[in-house]
Amino acid sequence: MKFEGGDEDDKIISQVEVASSGDAEKVSSSRFMSLLASKDRDYLLSPTGSQVKVSDLEGHVVGLYFSANWYSPCRNFNPVLSNAYEQLKASQSNFEVVFVSADEDLSAFNSYRSSMPWLAIPFSDLQSKKALSHKFDVEGIPCLIILQPGGHKEEEVLRDGVELVHRYGVEAFPFTRERLEELEREEKEKHENQTFTNLLSSHDRDYLLGHHPTTGQVPVASLVGKTLGLFFSAQWCLPGMKFTPKLISIYHKIKHVISQRPGVEDFEIVYVSSDRDRASFDSYFALMPWLKLPFGDPKIRALARHFDVQSIPCLVVLGPDGKTVTKHGRSLINLYGEDAYPFTEVRLESLHRQMDEEAKGLPKSELHAGHRHELTLVSDGTGGGPFICCDCDEQGSGWAYQCLECGYEVHTKCVRAAGGASTVGP
Known part of the structure; x- marks a missing residue:
């Protein structure tokens, strides 16, 4: 300030x-x-x-x-x-x-x-x-x-x-x-002492809600020991609606990987809604395979303030001990997909080194079907940085193709030849 x-x-x-x-x-x-x-x-x-x-x-x-x-x-x-x-x-x-x-x-x-x-x-x-x-x-x-x-x-x-x-x-x-x-x-002090219980429970509620019609209440205490994502979004938010299918896909992939590796901490997501009415809340959550806070719960506003969420969608990731791992889960999923799990600094440093190695094999410049100027490969250290991809409208960071004339910027994986095919990346 x-x-x-x-x-x-x-x-x-x-x-x-x-x-x-x-x-x-x-x-x-x-x-x-x-x-x-x-x-x-x-x-x-x-x-x-x-x-x-x-x-x-x-x-x-x-x-x-x-x-x-x-x-x-x-x-x-x-x-x-x-x-x-x-x-x-x-x-x-x-x-x-x-x-x-x-x-x-x-x-x-x-x-x-x-x-x-x-x-x-x-x-x-x-x-x-x-x-x-x-x-x-x-x-x-x-x-x-x-x-x-x-x-x-x-x-x-x-x-x-x-x-x-x-x-x-x-x-x-x-x-x-x-x-x-x-x-x-x-x-x-609150961040140093935060736990799943004091973040997600209240004096009259010690549970979250799931989809099961009869056993829909899931105790907050059952989340201890898991990596947890708090998904701040709303049905009226177009970027949120666009990101949700990707998050669902990544969620299932992470859960599958965990099921194949005994001893790895489980992963869960909690929907923290900014929906304006219950009908929107219910129809949006019907798409999601994870848990939710009740509609209109006071904890929703408290969490947004605690994590300083000023725009949605936003994915805050908490570690198994309830402490904050990152507030940039959305960007990391756009960048690394399921490989970002469990979103720790150690994991991200490894992925960043891997991305640097892969970038050595990328063309230094590209002609992209979505832009009239030549694009130049940039990184955080050569004029790049956090950005919104002009092709897929999602967040990105690290390596990108950037127009040095007008600032147009895309993920390396989003570069397309005139025929529409991807020219680099997976």
Whole structure:
């Protein structure tokens, strides 16, 4: 997480504030006025469209929310922030959010703002919105900048509010350095002490659900000693729906290999659903041969926060002792298939060396049927790295064929000649 101090004006304000508590209140109010008001406007818009004085933000922790209706990550984050905001308001906290719109027209602004329970800078005030984006160096949206009340020099601007709300929810409030360091310590302790039981059980449930009509309850305790995958997905998620058949195939292959090797730890997967209704949940899980958490179970949100799952599909792999092995199971399966099991560092190092050896026999460049430019073989150390394959739309890392002109990138196994056949790889 990043903390950054204010500019020179903020330093001057800080010096003035230490003079007296009365002066500090005036400076604090002046700071919000200089940021959020203009020469023609001293108010913000409420959710109902009424005017709220900028000076009313005195004493509040303020989140500047840079967002737009046309961008799906913003629309996805909006309900997450709304939920945290409503909880904080219900607890009488001094938290407020101000929407800084990047919408393309007034109609889109009004439509998007109708889903927001907080304040907004008027759409017509383009100058103020540009000034805020410039001051806080906003390079991407959604972006949540947190400002503390007052303005003393030891108080700092927090720029990764989106990540923190995703990760900690209302527990991040009041977004101070001390609070976030405390949460990091607590999170580290939780990861060090995590077990299958405290991850997957609750006070009124010590089981998971399977497909058997009469013996569908599977004790969480029975998973101890197995390698476990937590599959975060949802039926509405197209990448999740596309990845699921591959995961099912790999699951069966891993189970088959284990059955042929006595003494090897068993493998299981648990579906952690983000489905929006039970019908979608039931129809999606009907495709899966593994276990699930009950629909709407509170542990679902807790697990997403614990493992900082910000996008789906995601496959988190736990070792037989319940400790985290990797949060990149999806990428590893796309890269290595069933050979990735049991996903440990030792296993992955062996596979990486094997891939490096195989890459020595690959052509240094290829013409791919799906792209007009020549593709160059790259690795992590020669300009490659984690990517989304432009041919199969799945994650990849390590060796790839990349277009040095436009960044187009594909798995080595996805390269196809003009006739459609694979030219390299298995």
